[in-house]
Structure formats: C-alpha cells, structure tokens
C-alpha cells in the first residue's frame with residue numbers, strides 16, 4: 001500500500017527480462033501490473049521480497065496447473081525475481097473485462113459499473129461464485145482468504161478468483177498455509193487466531209462464501225452488521241465471534257437488529273434462508289456449514305422462483321412474496337437499487353415523491369437565535385487606559401488653570417495703572433487659551449474615537465456575518481433552488497409523456513391523399529388503360545390515383561398485369577410530382593431523439609436535485625454549527641463595542 | 654415470510670447508507686486558517702487538499718469507505734461534514750483570524766460523536782475515526798478541556814488524534830494537547846503529507862475493524 005515505485009523490470013524463471021506496464025490494481029501485499037510485451041499475462045509484484053517459503057509455494061503452484069481450475073482462477077504460472085535474484089512476485093493470466101465483486105454488490109457502484117444488473121444477475125453471480133469455490137475444494141485446495149477483493153465479476157456474471165497465491169495448497173507431500181485473512185470474512189472459530197499457524201478447511205471457506213453470497217443478495221449489507229441493542233461497541237469481528245447474525249431468526253436473543261431499510265431474510269426462498277441460518281449458526285462451528293455445492297444448487301433453485309415486479313421492470317424478486325421488496329426499499333430510502341441499461345427506465349426510476357419527502361425532512365434551521373447581548377449602558381466599567389487618560393487630563397487641566405491664573409494676582413493686587421491691569425487680565429485670558437490648546441493637544445482622544453469606530457464597524461461586520469451564516473438565508477436560497485428544480489423535473493416528465501407514442505400526424509400523408517384524389521382514372525389518359533376498364537375499376541372502389549394500390553388492384557378479378565402495372569406506375573409518377581411540388585420532406589422529428597433529449601434533461605435535473613439535497617443538508621448543518629461557533633465571537637465583539645463606546649463617552653466629557 | 658416484519662419503519666437519512674453500506678472510515682481534518690497561515694502555507698495546504706481528493710479517488714475501495722470532514726479554525730467553521738471522497742469538494746482556504754484551537758477540537762469531537770451515532774443507528778460498521786490537526790501556531794483560546802477530551806477518546810479507543818505542526822508551530826503546546834507525539838512537517842510538504850494520509854486511510858479501510866494498523870513511515874515529517 002505504500003506509494004513506493006515498482007522495480008523497472010523483473011526476471012522470470014527462465015531468465016526472461018520483463019518490463020512492467022500499467023498498474024492494474026493494488027492490494028495489501030503488492031500491486032498487479034500489465035506487461036510491456038505480453039497482453040495475456042499479469043505480474044503481481046510484492047512490496048517486500050518474498051520469503052523462501054513463499055517463493056517455494058509459488059513454484060509448487062505453478063507446477064500443479066489444472067485445466068478446470070485455470071478456467072476460473074488466475075493461478076500463478078511462474079515466479080518473478082528482481083535482477084538481484086530476490087524473489088519478488090509472480091506471473092498469472094490476466095483477467096480482463098472483470099471488476100471487483102464489491103463494485104457489484106453496493107447499489108451505488110453497481111449502477112455505474114454494472115448497469116442493467118438486476119437481482120437475477122446477482123443470484124447468478126452468487127451461484128457462479130459457489131461453483132468456482134466448489135471446484136477449488138474438489139481439487140483439494142482451500143481459498144482460505146475469501147474476501148471482497150479476491151473475486152472478479154464479468155458483465156456476463158461469470159466470476160474469476162484472483163489472489164490465488166494466498167490459497168492453501170498441498171503439493172509434493174507438503175502443505176502450504178495461507179498467512180492472511182480478512183476478519184469480516186473469517187469464521188468465529190478462527191477469529192483472533194494467527195492465520196500463519198492454522199490449517200484452513202473448506203468449512204472455513206464456506207463461512208466466507210456465505211458472507212459473500214449474503215453481501216451479493218442483500219444489497220451490500222454484511223450479515224453481522226446490525227443495530228446492536230446492548231451496551232458498548234459491537235464490531236463485526238466481535239459479532240461474528242458471538243454468532244450475532246443480524247437477520248437470523250434468533251437475532252433478538254442476540255440483541256441485534258437488522259439495519260433500518262435493509263431487506264429481511266424473507267426476501268430469499270426458504271431454502272436459501274435456511275442455508276444462511278445454518279452457515280451463521282453457532283452449531284456449525286466445527287462442521288456443517290452449507291458447502292459450495294449446496295449453495296450453487298439452492299441459488300439455482302432461487303433463480304427459477306423469481307417474478308418480475310408489475311411496476312418496475314428492473315425489479316425481480318422471489319415469487320413467494322406478496323409485494324416487491326425492492327419497490328418498498330427504494331421508496332423508503334430514495335435509492336435506485338438497480339439501473340436499467342437502456343431507455344425509459346433510467347428516469348422513470350427516480351422517485352420524485354420519495355425524494356421530495358427527504359428534502360422536506362431536512363428541518364428548517366429557523367431564524368438566527370436572538371443573542372442575549374447585554375445592553376450594558378452605564379454598567380460597563382471604564383477601561384484602565386481611559387482612567388489613566390482622564391487622570392492625566394485632569395492634571396493637565398489643573399496645571400493650565402494654575403498657569404493661566406498666574407497673571408491674576410498681579411492684575412488684582414499689585415497697584416498698577418488701569419491699562420496695565422487690563423493687560424495682565426488679558427494675558428491671563430490669553431494664557432488660558434494657550435494652555436487649553438496645549439492640554440487638548442496633549443490629551444487627544446483621537447485613538448479612543450478611532451477605537452470606538454473600529455469596534456462599531458467590527459460589530460457591524462460580525463453581525464452581518466452572523467446573519468449570513470447563522471441565519472436561514474442560505475438555507476432558504478438553496479431550498480428555493482430545489483423547488484425550481486423539482487418544477488423543472490415535473491415539466492420534463494410531462495414533456496416526455498407527451499412525446500410518447502404520438503400517432504403519425506397525418507399532415508403530409510393527408511396532403512398527398514388529397515392531391516392524388518384530384519386525378520380521376522376516368523379523366524386521365526393513363527398509358528395502357530382503356531376507358532372501357534374504368535367502370536370495372538370503379539365498381540371495386542378504385543376511382544382516383546389515391547385508390548390505386550397493389551392490394552386493392554389484386555382484389556379485382558381478371559385484371560390484366562399490364563393494366564395493373566401501368567396504374568401503379570401512374571400513381572408513383574403522380575407521387576413524384578407531389579414530392580417535387582411540396583418540396584423536400586421535412587425530417588420527421590425522430591421520436592427516439594426527442595425521447596433521449598427529454599430523458600437526458602431529466603437525468604441532468606436529477607443529478608442537480610441530488611447534489612442540491614446534499615448541499616441543503618450541509619447548509620443546515622453549517623448553519624447550526626455556525627450558531628455554536630460564532631456566538632462567542634459576536635458576544636466578544638459586542639463587549640468590545642460597549643467598552644469602547646463607554647470609553648469614548650468618558651473621554652469626551 | 655413477508656409478514657409484520659416488513660412493515661417496520663425506516664428513518665429518513667438512511668439513504669446514503671442504503672446506497673453504500675460499506676464500512677466507513679471517517680477522517681476529520683482540523684485545519685488552522687489563522688492569519689499566520691496566509692501566503693505560501695495556505696497555498697500549499699490547498700494544493701495538498703486537492704491532492705488528497707485525487708489520491709483517494711484512485712482507490713476504488715477507499716472511495717466507498719473513507720469519509721472526509723473538514724473544520725477550519727480562525728474562526729472555527731465547519732466546511733464539510735463527513736462525506737465519501739466522491740462528494741468531497743476540496744475547499745479553497747484563506748488565512749485570517751486567530752487560532753481558536755480549543756473550540757475547533759471541541760466542535761470536531763462533537764461531529765465525530767454524531768457521525769458514529771449515525772453509523773450505529775444505521776447498522777454501518779466503522780473503523781476508529783482519525784482526527785488530523787494541522788497548525789502553524791499555538792492555541793489562542795482555552796485548550797485544556799479539549800486536551801482532556803482527547804486523552805479520554807484515545808484511552809477508550811474512540812478515535813485517534815494526530816497533530817502536525819507547520820514551521821514555527823508551538824510543538825510543546827501540541828504535545829500537551831495530543832496524546833500521540835506531534836509531528837513537525839518538513840518544509841511545506843503538504844502534498845506528501847496528504848498522499849501519506851490517503852494511503853494510510855486506504856490501508857486502514859482494508860483492515861479489520863478492530864485491528865491496529867501499523868502506520869506507514871511519515872516521510873513528510875521532520876525529526
């Protein structure tokens with residue numbers, strides 16, 4: 001899994017140097033590549049050089065090719081080494097046109113990767129997988145590491161097993177174990193054991209097989225993934241170990257419930273349901289799980305017991321059921337479980353009402369909550385800076401007063417001529433003004449004014465931001481957009497319905513008929529038609545060119561061939577004249593093209609609706625989240641605003 | 654069959670899980686978008702996020718299993734709630750504001766808790782969530798409560814919390830918040846970091862649910 005680069009080239013058993021090309025896939029142990037000059041072969045290159053035992057196993061496997069196995073598994077054909085000689089991987093047949101089985105069983109990827117695959121297809125894949133594993137078992141192999149990425153599925157429902165070098169095989173009297181396993185496919189009796197130390201049995205494989213079959217038939221749900229009703233964490237490993245099959249008859253006793261919206265075990269035939277119960281029962285631990293052959297037979301049986309849903313042709317279900325389980329599930333979840341490959345189905349699939357219920361289920365976040373911001377007038381304590389400022393100004397004012405009062409005693413108490421006294425008084429007044437200017441200059445409250453302004457603006461800004469993010473505006477806008485999209489979808493559906501079987505509007509055909517009707521056989525000198533024959537023709541309802549057609553003519557007894565052909569020729573000639581007059585036939589609007597366009601439009605709207613729904617959900621969450629996270633900021637800004645307003649008031653006194 | 658059990662009610666919101674019932678591997682990114690991140694740091698982080706999305710998209714199993722959520726701080730904002738990478742649109746971040754790390758962690762942990770509750774309610778198995786915090790500074794708010802929540806979560810295996818410091822981040826403060834040793838990003842190798850994160854999540858999402866996955870060596874970290 002590490003992003004390290006592959007070696008530039010590798011060497012096979014016979015010393016051939018092979019260059020790696022495109023990477024086909026990536027697994028836990030290594031990556032798989034195409035080869036530069038052989039398109040039928042793939043090379044698996046491990047991240048770490050192989051142990052001698054592993055290399056020996058690959059050599060042994062390459063030596064035990066079997067035809068029946070080769071058809072269904074990418075069996076190793078040879079060992080690969082680095083130029084240094086260290087074994088690093090293996091060669092195997094390349095599987096093309098196949099995809100990992102997990103792409104098939106999750107509805108989401110199935111629609112994209114296996115368009116047209118319905119439940120019949122899924123059952124067939126499960127049956128084919130069972131046959132493949134039965135073949136391995138009958139060749140005395142054990143798959144051992146059964147898992148979701150070891151099975152590739154073709155578009156024809158045939159499967160190929162890959163990752164064969166991890167099979168458990170015996171050759172030349174030696175057993176090669178499998179050192180790995182995926183816990184969610186591991187039977188209870190092996191949970192927590194060291195894989196490199198246990199010999200696996202087909203009964204172990206049969207557990208993993210049952211899990212894979214379950215995933216495939218039950219829309220990607222794991223049989224042990226349910227809602228745990230007890231306390232604590234319930235991992236799948238633990239649930240397997242404690243036999244808590246979430247769909248089983250005694251699931252309640254195991255305090256586990258199948259997930260909401262998941263189908264019940266009843267959607268498969270009782271025979272198949274019985275196999276699941278047996279595969280996941282505690283009693284089957286040591287032996288007795290259904291074998292791969294039993295699975296194949298029961299699944300083939302199920303395939304013969306299917307019925308097509310009356311409402312949706314893409315829905316196939318077990319015929320023992322009253323209603324269609326897929327309709328119910330699609331309606332409840334709004335998820336299209338099966339896609340139809342071509343035409344009409346794709347858009348018909350979209351359940352606008354179900355979808356809209358989901359839109360409406362998203363709760364409107366409501367208006368931004370009124371923040372409890374303290375009015376705080378008068379209650380705010382003046383900040384220390386303002387205190388200091390005011391004290392200093394007080395002092396300065398005092399000094400100024402004292403300074404400007406200096407000439408006063410002279411003016412009042414020293415005996416001076418009157419004009420001189422006046423001069424001193426004037427000086428006192430002048431000094432007062434000078435001192436006041438000085439005091440003002442030295443105690444400029446500008447910073448407090450600026451601060452107050454800044455804080456007011458900041459509060460404004462944060463309040464707007466709060467309105468935008470915590471208010472319902474964004475939600476409402478998105479919701480309105482969804483309303484518009486819904487209307488557009490419904491309009492597109494109507495357009496589609498109208499473009500359905502529009503009967504040939506007789507426009508041009510009727511015009512032709514009227515045109516031909518103006519040419520009476522009687523009036524015309526039709527080459528080779530003697531007027532003597534006209535009454536006979538008229539008695540058979542053939543009077544004008546419009547009446548001339550092969551079928552009708554053939555119904556006239558004893559009409560001679562020449563006459564018949566001449567009449568037809570005449571009509572064709574007139575038709576050509578009509579064509580020449582009427583101009584070229586306008587290409588009839590191809591219904592298929594119209595239909596396709598309308599459908600594409602509808603699909604585009606559906607895509608927009610889906611993203612819109614997600615956006616709406618997101619906006620709702622973001623809005624609620626913003627209320628939590630922004631509250632503190634608004635409060636803080638408000639506090640700052642109150643403070644600087646109070647400060648400003650204090651300094652401007 | 655087909656009896657009363659089929660009439661059971663199905664809650665809304667279960668559709669994403671019906672569509673894709675694969676086990677989930679949630680990863681929450683807590684990203685510092687304070688003033689000091691502005692410039693080359695945030696640019697590289699943005700590139701890194703785009704790389705992250707691409708790297709995840711190249712892994713078809715991770716595409717169905719990994720879920721990415723994004724919370725930024727400076728100010729604390731939820732940019733993406735948990736979503737599979739096909740729906741994850743990497744945000745374009747810009748740096749402004751302070752570093753309210755404590756609030757971001759508290760909000761993020763709440764998101765993780767809610768997501769886990771949704772998984773449980775819908776019977777979706779999940780891997781231990783990863784919370785990945787990237788910062789170039791020190792918290793400007795009270796982070797002590799957040800640190801306690803992280804200790805608690807790590808102890809009960811509720812999640813794994815990783816802290817990554819960029820350039821002059823306060824590594825001592827990070828070490829007090831995170832139980833795991835915080836790592837220092839070497840230079841601005843955000844892209845390497847996110848390629849690493851993507852492959853780590855890829856291997857976690859392939860592992861067993863309760864299994865400890867050995868971490869890949871973080872080549873982007875400075876000793």
Ligand SMILES: Nc1ncnc2c1ncn2[C@@H]1O[C@H](COP(=O)(O)OP(=O)(O)OP(=O)(O)O)[C@@H](O)[C@H]1O
Pocket residue numbers: 024025026027028029030031032042044074092093094095096100149150162163164166180
């Ligand atoms: N023979 C093949 N032809 C084409 N593609 C293949 C072939 N073998 C493997 N692949 C691709 O490569 C991917 C990884 O292969 P494989 O599962 O064998 O690797 P691995 O490292 O053994 O993985 P793990 O052991 O984790 O399952 C597969 O998912 C598949 O897409």
